[in-house]
Amino acid sequence: MVETRALPLAGILVVSCEQAVAAPLATRHLADLGARVVKVERPGRGDFARDYDTTVNGLSSHFVWLNRSKESVTADLKDDGQLTRVRELIASADVFVQNFAPGAAERLGLGAADLRRDHPELIHCSISGYGSTGPYRDAKAYDALIQAETGLVSVTGTEEQPAKAGIPAADIGAGMYAFSGILAALYDRERTGEGTTFEVSLFDALSEWMGFPLHYAAGSGKAPVRAGTSHAAIAPYGAFATGDGQEVVLSIQNDREWRRFCEVVLGDAAIADDPRFVTNSDRIEHRPDLHAVIDGVLRDLTGDGFVERLEQAGIANARRRTLDEVLRHPQHEERGRFVEVGTPNGPVRTLLPPITYLDGRTPRMDPVPDVGPQV
Known part of the structure; x- marks a missing residue:
């Protein structure tokens, strides 16, 4: 043994x-x-x-x-x-x-x-x-x-x-x-x-x-904007609703991904060269216009269809889940x-705790105690 x-x-x-x-x-x-x-x-x-x-x-x-x-x-x-x-x-x-x-x-x-x-x-x-x-x-x-x-x-x-x-x-x-x-x-x-x-x-x-907001404020002289599920320094980033009411969170990390997103997900490669959206800084400055363009495409897509396109383009994405859904999450x-x-x-x-041993050891999962006796 x-x-x-x-x-x-x-x-x-x-x-x-x-x-x-x-x-x-x-x-x-x-x-x-x-x-x-x-x-x-x-x-x-x-x-x-x-x-x-x-x-x-x-x-x-x-x-x-x-x-x-x-x-x-x-x-x-x-x-x-x-x-x-x-x-x-x-x-x-x-x-x-x-x-x-x-x-x-x-x-x-x-x-x-x-x-x-x-x-x-x-x-x-x-x-x-x-x-x-x-x-x-x-x-x-x-x-x-x-x-x-x-x-x-x-x-x-x-x-x-x-x-x-x-x-x-x-x-x-x-x-x-x-x-x-x-x-x-x-x-x-x-x-x-x-x-x-x-x-x-x-x-x-x-x-x-x-640390990130403090350094951002110290370096720029202004605080990052509050942006809901969006990101103060990256665009597009955050939750977007599709025509069937599902919400999907996506994250564009670089210009290569931005071009793939326009070509594969939005179906129009020319959007990537729109002067309002060429660089990440441009996209942050014109975020309302950017979201309007994306929302216009998503009106005709289901959540599943949107995720399928994101996966095809290699764009990071996630479902915005309720706590009930997290309790039944397929990964769990x-x-x-x-x-x-x-x-x-x-x-x-x-x-289970996040530290997962891969050598056969399992964490202690003993009961939650009632109030104990006097010392």
Whole structure:
């Protein structure tokens, strides 16, 4: 019998005083890779994300997404005895993650200076809204607020109406940087024997994700225009409706593709030489005219016919799908990406994690925990 290799983080203990989205996302990815994650929650209802909604068998959609394969314990950190037991748990851990308000961990004796003085091999990760310094250090930092402060809202939506992203982009960004930072710290500890102290903020994470618009604004002196599904710097790019009401998203990346698009998809190679459309800059300047030309052709095409022409021309394209369609997406179904995971209220369908091992190893997909016992 061939022995199956263990998951890469098997044997790693993570203790996390976490709530909401960013920290739970980071630690769930660690659990997916085999780490034992002990989630420390408040007594009673625990992580307040448990009560965001009741849409998944009576459970919160956020909590089910973020907390599988973890163990839950509760602790009143204002109680000296329970706080001591949390410190004892951390003493045996490889990684400690916390997303208290800035300064709270230090007041509890859970800051990096205290914990790593006694446990220099510990990896200490702090997640906050704006970081541990600066004028916004103590500001409230919900996802929508960070999207506004980093300018994401200013570049998302239509020309007439800005919009926030429909997913918690700031939380996800911070969670993923915490995840990658912890992995890097574990690797560093293998070489040096020393732990690491680091912090990640939602503001810094989403500011990094704003790199293209920020560089665009710095270089041009003006912000990219809000363009719906279109692209501020590329045309044609975005969703186009066909005569039967289907919407297809396409992306032209260079002048060669633009000429193929005109010849094969629009059926008129001469359009490529129209002075309004010769270069990408020309097409952006005359975007309404460009869209009018494309829409005029698409009125007589079905969605399937449009996609067939795009494929023939070698133009990147996608269907604009509803969430119901994504749940039944043929790519997910063919690859078995949706599986069942247990919850306190019965099994639910959920996606496998994006890191896919091709050597036979499978990620941990253990149940979502109910609120656990007191430490």
